[in-house]
Amino acid sequence: MGVVVALLAIVVALLAVMVIGLLRTNADVLRALEDLGAGIGDPSGPSGASGPAAGRRRRDQAPAPAAKTGRPAIDLSGATLDGGSQAVRVSGVGHDTLLLFLSSGCLTCRSFWDALREPGGLGLPSRIRVVAVTKDLDAESPSELAELIPRHGAVHLMSSAAWTDYAVPGSPYAVLVGGAEGRVIGEGTGGSWEQVANLLAQASGDLAYVGEDTPRTRKAGRDMEVERDTDAELLNAGIRPGDPSLYPGQEETAPGDEPPAT
Known part of the structure; x- marks a missing residue:
């Protein structure tokens, strides 16, 4: 044992x-x-x-400073997808600027790109300029960017330096810059534009991001008004829901022609 x-x-x-x-x-x-x-x-x-x-x-790059709302804003400069260069001024201007740091290889960013390409873009007031900021071309996919970037509305800029200047931790990330004061007045990230809009509204105290005075919400309101007026006209004409005249492409079935139940 x-x-x-x-x-x-x-x-x-x-x-x-x-x-x-x-x-x-x-x-x-x-x-x-x-x-x-x-x-x-x-x-x-x-x-x-x-x-x-x-x-x-x-190892080669110095660590970016910690992000802090209220810090001075920095003007941007970088390249465009067609090989040109562009500078974006965000301080000392008569409008606010929303910097959306996005990427061609970020799956979460796709919903932001889709929203930017919609008619009316993000639905923000005209006093807010939207700039989509990606990294330099060596860190992005040119072919995917060509499909993602909006043709109208938002400005697209490739600038890895801007990511460092604004201490962007990753994409998607939004930074709201006040043009008059030249400072960051709100920033944050989320899985959709609606989440980021709520964060910016809370940070800036401006309900324009989620309120009713935006092109997108105004269009929805107009659609509801048109639908309400159309329903009223149909009811006045004696046409109610289910009326055969509302379905001209469907043939009426006589009571004796109904198919047998299975």
Whole structure:
């Protein structure tokens, strides 16, 4: 009996040594991957921007300052998709500017791109200028950007420097700049434009982002008025819901022609 107990103790000791060795090896592998930048790249890149290149960029670049609402705004400059250059002034102007930091490789950003391409864009008042900011061309997909960027309304600018200047943690991210004061008056992120609009409305105290005085809500109101007026005219003419005249393409079925029940 004592021999069996001794053998079991030896086996347990060997297993403990093996487990400790595996844990150390796993820690070394994770440390090496972190040094290379694997798995922790910028999610806004076309494929996650991970790997050795991302690790080198993080080591070469100084860490961005912590984001803080109320800090001075910085004018933007960068490239356009057609190869030109453009500067966007956000301070000392007579309008506010909404900077939407988006990416061609960000799935969550797709709903923001779709909203920007809609008629009326985000439905903001004309006093708010919308600028979609992506990173430089080497961190984006030109073909996808060509399909995503809006043709009218919002301005598109490629500027990795702007991401650093505004300490953007990832995409999508919105920064609202007050043109008169030249300061950031609201910022945040969310899974949809509606969520970001609520955040900006709370941060700025301006209900224009979620209120009724926007092109999108005004259009919805007009549609409701047209529908209400149409219903009233039909009722006055004696036409009620289910009236055959409302369905001219459907043939009337006589009572004796009804198909047998199954």
